[in-house]
Amino acid sequence: MVVDSISQLEKQSVDKMGSADLLLGLLVDLSPDDLARMVNALRALPGSPRIVVLQNRDAAALEPSAADGLPEDSSLSLVPWPAGSSSSPATPVQSVSAAYESIFRTGEKLEVRACCLIASKLEDATLEWVCRLIQPLLEDGFDLVAPCYARRRLEGLLNNSIVGPLTRSLYGKRIQNPMGPDLGVSRKLFQCVLAAQPNNTTAGNGMHLLASLAPLAGCDDIRVCQAYLGSRSYPPVDWTNLSSLLTEILGPVFLAMEKNAPCWQRTRNSIAVTTRNELKLPSSQPTGTVEIDRLISSFQLGLRDLQEIWGLVLPPATLFELRRVSPQEFRIPDELWVKIIYDFALAHRLRTINRAHLLASLTPLYLGWVASYARELENADPAAVHRRLERLSLAYETEKPYLISRWRWPDRFNP
C-alpha cells in the first residue's frame, strides 16, 4: 500500500497529531502562493475544524518555502507526502487510486470527519474553491461531494461519452464527474469504500476505488451533491497510450457494474443531485483544430481489421450499422454508440475475449465517436455542448432496457 511508502518521519508526524476533523490530500503541485491562499481559506472555515493537509511533494523537488512561509497554527498541520513514490503502481490512474486509498487510510487513522482530495489544477483557482468541496461535508452532512467543471466542447471526452452518462443511467444519480478526480468524501463513505476494497487494491482485481464511489452513492444510503469548481486544466493527450487509458478507466467501471448488477437493474430513471455554487458555462472554447480525418481513418482501420474481434462482442445489427457509417458524412448515432458500450460491458462480464484485448479494441470505436462529436459540434457554443451531452445521457437511459435484457439473457437476446 502507498501509505507504507510514507517515510518514518512523516508517519511519526501523522501519529503525533492523534486526531483531526478534516484531512485534505493534495495530489497536485500547488505554487506557494496558491497553497498559502488555500490554507488561509481553510482557516476561515466556520467552527475552526482541525485540519491536516497532506501536501504532495517529490522528495527531490521539495520546496521548503511553500510550507515554511505559512504562519504557525495549531488547527492546521501541513505534512509533506510523497504521492508519487517509487512503490506506487505504474500507471497514472492506478497511482491516483492508490494515493486516494492511502489518504483514506490516513483519514481513518486520524479519525477525521471527512477527506477532501485535490488532484487537478484549476484554471481560475479562486480563494474558496477547496472550501466548496469541504463545506457540504462538514455543514450539510453530505457524504460525497463530486466536482462539476465548466464543460468545454473537446475536454473530458472519455467522461462525457462513457463514464458520466453510463454511471447516470446505471445508478440513477446525475453526477457529472463520477470519478472526480477532485472529491469530498465523508468518513461514512470512505469507511464503506475501504471496507469494500481487497487488501491490495490496485495490483489486485483492478476494481479501483474511484470507480466504486458512484455505485456506492447510487446503491447505498449515501447523500451526494456536486460542487461547481470552474474550468479544469486537463493533461494533454498521449495518443500512443489512448488504449491503455481506456483500459484503465473502463476496466474498473465495468467491474463495478458487474459487482452492482442487482442494484442497477432495479434502478429506473435518473434524478438530479444538488449542485452547490452557480453552474456557469465556460466563456471560451479551446482553440486548435481537431484532425477529424485522422480520427475517422482510425475508425475505418478498426472497422476493416478488427471485424473478427468486434464480431464476438457486437450483434450483427450493430456491425451492420457501423459499416453503414459513411466517411463523408461521418456520424455515429447516440443509440448505436450506447449499444456498443453496453455490448462491451456485457462482453467484459462474460469474458468473451481477454479483457485487456476487449477494452483496447474499443479504441477505434471511441475515436470514431470523438470524430462524430467533434464534427457535429464544430462551431457550437457552450450551451449547445451542454444540450448535446444531455441528449447523449438520455440515450443511455433510453437504451437501458437493452442492456438489462442482454445482461440477463446473453445467449437468448441477441438482436
Added chain:
Amino acid sequence: MWKQVQDALNQSATAFITKFASLLPGFVALILALLISLLLAWIVGIVVRRLLSRIHFDEWLVRRGLLSVADWSPARSPTLLVSGLIAGAVVVAGLLIGVAAFDSELTSALVRSVFAYVPNVIGAILVLIVGNIAARFLSRSVLIGAVNLNLEYARLLSAGVKWLVNVLAVAMALEHLKIAVGIVELAFGILFGGIVLALALAVGLGSKDLVTKSLERDAGKPSAETIEEPLRHL
C-alpha cells in the same frame, strides 16, 4: 515319384488349412470385436452428445472463454469433438481386444510399444494446444495494438506472429514425436527465418514514417499532435 509329390502337396495343404483353421477364430473374433466396438462407439457417442447438449457444453465453454476449442471441432461444436473422441477411444479398445484374441503376444508387444509412445503423443498434443492458444493471444494483441497505432499492415503483422508461433509449436511437437528430427530442424530454421525476414521487409518498408516520428519524439522534439490537438480525454 508322383505319389511322393501328392503326399507333399497333401501335407502342405493340410498344414495350411490347419494353420488357417487355427487362425480363423481369431479373425472372426477380431471382426466381431470391431463390429461390436463400432456399435458400442455409436451408442456411446450419441449418449455423450445428448448429455453434453443437455448441459449446454458448447455455451459453457464460450462462457469460460475457451473459444479456440470450437475452432478445432467439427462444425465448430466442441460437443461433437468430445463425443467423437470418446467414440474413437471405444473403437480403439475394441480393436485391441480383437487383436488380443488373434494373437495375445502380438497384442501385448503392440500395446507396450504404443504405451511407450503415448507420453510423446501427449506431450506433442499439449505443445500444440499451448502453441495455438499463445499464437491466438499474441496475434490478437499485435492486431489490436497495431490498429490502435494506425498501422495499415496490422493484419499482416498479426498473421505473421500467428504463423511464427504456430510453426514453432508444430516443430516442437514433431521433435517430441521424434519424427524426422533432422529434417524438421532444418525446415523449421528455413521457415522461421523466412517469415521473420518477410515480416521485417514488409514492416520496415511500410513503417518509415513511424520510425521517423519515434526518433523525433526520442530526440525530445514535441510532435505536432501534442501542440495542436485540443482534445482532452480524461
